[in-house]
Amino acid sequence: xxxxxxxxxxxxxxxxxxxxxxxxxxxxxxxxxxxxxxxxxxxxxxxxxxxxxxxxxxxxxxxxxxxxxxxxxxxxxxxxxxxxxxxxxxxxxxxxxxxxxxxxxxxxxxxxxxxxxxxxxxxxxxxxxxxxxxxxxxxxxxxxxxxxxxxxxxxxxxxxxxxxxxxxxxxxxxxxxxxxxxxxxxxxxxxxxxxxxxxxxxxxxxxxxxxx
Amino acid sequence: xxxxxxxxxxxxxxxxxxxxxxxxxxxxxxxxxxxxxxxxxxxxxxxxxxxxxxxxxxxxxxxxxxxxxxxxxxxxxxxxxxxxxxxxxxxxxxxxxxxxxxxxxxxxxxxxxxxxxxxxxxxxxxxxxxxxxxxxxxxxxxxxxxxxxxxxxxxxxxxxxxxxxxxxxxxxxxxxxxxxxxxxxxxxxxxxxxxxxxxxxxxxxxxxxxxxxxxxxxxxxxxxxxxxxxx
Numbered sequence: 001x002x003x004x005x006x007x008x009x010x011x012x013x014x015x016x017x018x019x020x021x022x023x024x025x026x027x028x029x030x031x032x033x034x035x036x037x038x039x040x041x042x043x044x045x046x047x048x049x050x051x052x053x054x055x056x057x058x059x060x061x062x063x064x065x066x067x068x069x070x071x072x073x074x075x076x077x078x079x080x081x082x083x084x085x086x087x088x089x090x091x092x093x094x095x096x097x098x099x100x101x102x103x104x105x106x107x108x109x110x111x112x113x114x115x116x117x118x119x120x121x122x123x124x125x126x127x128x129x130x131x132x133x134x135x136x137x138x139x140x141x142x143x144x145x146x147x148x149x150x151x152x153x154x155x156x157x158x159x160x161x162x163x164x165x166x167x168x169x170x171x172x173x174x175x176x177x178x179x180x181x182x183x184x185x186x187x188x189x190x191x192x193x194x195x196x197x198x199x200x201x202x203x204x205x206x207x208x209x210x211x212x
Numbered sequence: 213x214x215x216x217x218x219x220x221x222x223x224x225x226x227x228x229x230x231x232x233x234x235x236x237x238x239x240x241x242x243x244x245x246x247x248x249x250x251x252x253x254x255x256x257x258x259x260x261x262x263x264x265x266x267x268x269x270x271x272x273x274x275x276x277x278x279x280x281x282x283x284x285x286x287x288x289x290x291x292x293x294x295x296x297x298x299x300x301x302x303x304x305x306x307x308x309x310x311x312x313x314x315x316x317x318x319x320x321x322x323x324x325x326x327x328x329x330x331x332x333x334x335x336x337x338x339x340x341x342x343x344x345x346x347x348x349x350x351x352x353x354x355x356x357x358x359x360x361x362x363x364x365x366x367x368x369x370x371x372x373x374x375x376x377x378x379x380x381x382x383x384x385x386x387x388x389x390x391x392x393x394x395x396x397x398x399x400x401x402x403x404x405x406x407x408x409x410x411x412x413x414x415x416x417x418x419x420x421x422x423x424x425x426x427x428x429x430x431x432x433x434x435x436x437x438x439x440x441x442x443x
Contacts, residue, residue: 047316048240048386064242064436065387071241082385084392084420085240085266086324089317093336117342124304125313126293132317132337166340 002175003192010035012101012143012173016042020098021091023047023133026070029101029143043079045097047129049088052080069129089129092136100137102130104144104172106159109205111169111181113142114161127164134165146174146203153203155179155186184208216379216426218408222252225430228400229258229367236323236363236394237265237275238370241294244387245274246371246404248432253369259283264323264363266316266390268292268300279303288363290316315343318360320393326362327396327425335360368398372421375405376412379426380419388420395425402428 003011005028013035016022023045024030033055036042044053047069054075057063062073091097106114113134116127134140144154155172172179177191177199185208188196196209219225226249229235235253239245254277261284268287269276276299278284292300292311303309314322315337325333334357338344348359370391373384381403383391395401408431 046386048243048389050386063385065244066385067241067243071243076385082383082388084388085316085320085390086393089320093317112340122305124293124301124311126291127313127315127343128291129316131315131341131343135336135339136317163341 001193004175005031006034008143008173008175011178012141015141015171016040016099018042021045021051021096023092023097023100023137025100025102025130025133026128027103029103030068030070032101032143045088045091046074047088047092047133049083049085050076050080051083052077054080089132089136092129092132095136095138097137099139099141100133101141101143102133104142104154105161106154106156107142107144107169107172107181108159109155109157109181109186111167112159113140113164113169114159115164117162119162130164134168139170140165140168142169142172144172144174146176153205155203155205157204179207182208216375216423216429218377219428219430222248222404222430222432223255225249225402225404225428226252226256226367226369228402228428229253229256229261231258232260233258233366234262234264234364236365236368236370236390236398237263238368238389238391238394239274240266240386240389241270242274243385244371244383244389244391246369247274247435248404248430249369249371249402250274250278254278254281254283257283260285262286262288264288264319264365266290266319267294268297268311270294270296272299276300279309284309286310286312288312288314288319290314290319313343319363320390322360322363323365323390323393323397325360326364327393330362332359332361334358363397365394365398366400368394368401370394370401370403372403372405374407374409374414375403375426375429376409376414376423378411379403379423379429380414381405381421381426382414382418383420392421395421400427401425402430404430404432406434407431
């Protein structure tokens with residue numbers, strides 16, 4: 001079976017080093033936090049001005065002045081810090097974040113990311129912090145389904161959607177496989193209930209597999 | 213500028229806004245949004261405004277209400293489209309409001325630059341994307357950058373937690389967001405706060421926005437609003 005969203009979030013979490021400073025994008029990437037045990041000391045950054053973000057707030061914990069980048073009420077952990085928006089984005093662009101995890105519409109074989117606008121007629125473009133995150137973190141992990149609802153691959157030779165960043169993606173975590181973007185091509189690190197040959201048959205991107 | 217003036221009402225505090233002004237409006241969604249100053253601006257009626265804010269309004273209150281009142285010509289923001297941004301969506305689709313989408317970090321840094329007297333800056337955000345089209349680029353130490361210009365406001369309307377009578381400000385949690393940056397970037401900075409204390413009552417070590425950036429302060433009643441669903 002391909003991984004379900006929760007299993008995928010757990011798989012991404014496995015690759016986050018203890019003590020890392022991490023930004024989790026809005027939507028599915030937020031689930032990664034559920035799989036980061038407190039003892040590994042990962043510090044979560046939220047773009048709207050906080051390090052040391054805790055889990056979603058429930059009941060009396062809800063404070064309208066304490067939200068994450070998705071505007072969902074959250075909590076603060078011991079050792080948290082608040083700062084203004086220019087500082088928050090300096091942390092990204094200055095290369096201080098170890099990892100960010102983002103969703104995507106498409107990722108190209110060379111690590112281009114498209115995740116902010118489908119370019120569809122009538123759509124209202126909204127980028128938020130995606131472009132800053134994409135080029136800022138030391139490692140950019142994408143978390144997405146490998147195929148769109150219509151079956152078309154989202155790991156593609158060249159993105160057809162408007163780009164968020166060029167050559168910025170390090171790894172792509174999908175329900176069918178984990179891929180690393182390297183100068184030598186797209187390496188398959190791991191696959192889930194599918195073979196590299198089956199992946200090759202469904203993707204137009206050449207895949208590199210380590211000879212063991 | 214001399215020390216901040218303390219006003220008795222939001223209506224007096226926003227009297228400085230004129231037709232055609234660029235107004236920096238604090239807040240990230242509802243957190244840090246200066247609701248009382250915006251409501252006063254609606255009553256005051258200045259129009260043809262350019263609004264710089266992270267979002268383009270949620271629901272029917274705050275910034276959304278200002279848009280609905282027809283006072284806004286253009287919005288510069290990073291994230292207009294949200295589940296409850298129907299006021300903006302409707303105006304945009306009818307062609308009644310202009311939109312400039314700015315990456316969130318550039319929005320903050322462009323205002324920071326305005327406040328710090330920086331003429332322009334090279335930034336790696338957006339290189340190779342539609343938002344860099346037509347902009348000057350430069351390669352520095354092998355990396356590509358886009359030239360970005362400051363965003364300066366005529367007026368900033370922000371919310372903070374506490375001011376002292378000098379105008380020094382402290383904020384609360386993630387309601388801080390764009391406030392400190394916007395305070396530096398406008399000709400006149402107007403702040404609504406939950407409390408005003410005597411000079412000396414805020415530890416100078418914890419002041420976030422020093423009084424030099426603050427022109428007008430008004431105390432308002434804390435407003436209770438729900439954030440659930442405000443995405």
